[in-house]
Amino acid sequence: MLELPYFAGLLIQGAATVLVLTAAVFLRQQLTALLLALVTSASLALVALASQTETLVVLCGLIAVFAAASWRLAPVTAPTALVHGAALACAIGAAAGWSPAHTGLLVLVVPVIAALLAWRLGDSRATVPVEVAGAAAAVLAIALAATDLPLLATVLALCGVIAAGTAIRADRRPVGYAAAALFVLAIWVRLAAWDVSTPEAYTLPVTIPALLVGALRHRRDPRTSSWTAYAPGLTATLVPSLFAAWGDPHWTRPLLLGLAALLVTLAGARHHLQAPLLLGGAVLLLDALHELAPYIVQVTDALPRWVPPALVGLLLLALGATYEHRLRDARRMRHFLTSMH
Structure with missing residues (x-):
């Protein structure tokens, strides 16, 4: 085998990558x-890891x-x-001696570029692969920031801004849910970073305007x-309060949360609104199970x-004996839920 110098090997692999890509x-x-x-490009990148500058x-x-x-x-x-x-952003962070969380902020440049490029490409076949690569880079940024809660909240909020910008496009409106x-995750992480024992003081000022805006839009x-x-x-x-209730040794918060979840559930059933019914019911069930456990x-x-x-065993026998009846009940429940807004 040829024992080439390290730099010469990199040049040869780089030239091979350029040649085969030109051929493609x-x-x-x-x-x-x-x-x-x-x-060849993946091999070249791996070989270059032996030296910071070459990388x-x-x-x-x-x-x-x-x-x-x-x-x-x-x-x-x-x-x-x-x-x-994304790999270059990680390499720059390592070369600068940054923590993984600060490197995650730099990695967010890639999702921003991907979102802008996808907007520019429009209906091209490359749009979806570019968006997938950008989403993967965003997940990497979140993973890198996971060790630092304040920075994680910032990264989540910035990812929400990128997603909101993507949702402006008519064909990407569902990204608005993400x-x-x-944004909600960013709020929760920020509350956890602040060691807030009463999250309702911070979440209710957000919830009330959000519900008012939602009611106006629905109207x-x-x-x-x-x-x-x-x-x-x-x-x-509801979700931050549920987590707080699970760690609260007193009965006041679980009781108030249960009452609030019950009211939300009843409001959803009264007005045929699926989201309040299911969210309120789920929180009410989890709260009750925690208290009764x-x-x-x-x-x-x-x-x-x-x-x-x-x-x-008796329960399984009862369900088996009334299988057809339970199946009809499940179908009626599914029809009831799907008929709601």
């Missing part, structure tokens, strides 16, 4: 040459090469360039889904060991 652009056998280009130079070169090839092979080369961009979820357009109109505002308070455990311990399996 201009020759008919695009698939084979493109696969070879991807393999930065190689990743910059790979980004430039694959971006240049995107005029012809954008569905593959554009997301590949974004992946190398944006709302990211103007009755076809608006209740998940769009009311779910963000309800989850902003100690008593259930005591009763279970007091009973003979054969009683719980026997009760489970």
Whole structure:
């Protein structure tokens, strides 16, 4: 085998990557040459990890090469360039001695570029692969920031901004749900970072305006889904309060949360709104189970060991004997839920 110097080996692999990528652009056998280009570029990036400087130079070169090839092979080369961009952001953070959380902020540049590029591409075949690469980079940024709660809240909020910007496009309106979820997650993480023991003081000022806006939107357009109109505002308070209630040794918060969830559930059933009915019911059920769990455990311990399996067996027999009736009930319940807004 040839024992080439390290730098010479990098040059040879880099030249091979450029050649096979050029062949993929201009020759008919695009698939084979493109696969070879991807393999050689991945090998080149791995070999370059032995040196910090070479890693930065190689990743910059790979980004430039694959971006240049995107005029012809954008569905593959554009997301590949974004992946190398995320790797470059991580390499820059490591070279600068940044913490993983601060590196995650730099990685967010890739989702921003991906969102802008997807907007520019429009209905191109490359749009979805570019968006997938951007979403993967956003997940990487969130994972890197997971060790620092304040920065994690910032990263989640910025991801929500990116998602909200994407949702402006008419064909990407459903991304707005993800944006709302990211903003709510950012609020929860921020509350956890502040060690807030009374999250309602911070979430209710968000929930009340959100519910008012949702009610106005639903009134103007009755076809608006209740998940769009009311779910963000309800989850902003109900979920943090549920977590706080689970860790609260006193009975006041679980009681108040249970009453609030009951009112939300009844309001959803009264006005045929699916989101309040299901969210309120789920929170009410979880809150009740948490409060009843100690008593259930005591009763279970007091009973003979054969009683719980026997009760489970009787329940299964009862369900089997009334299977058709239960199936009709499930169908009626499904029809009732799907008929709601």
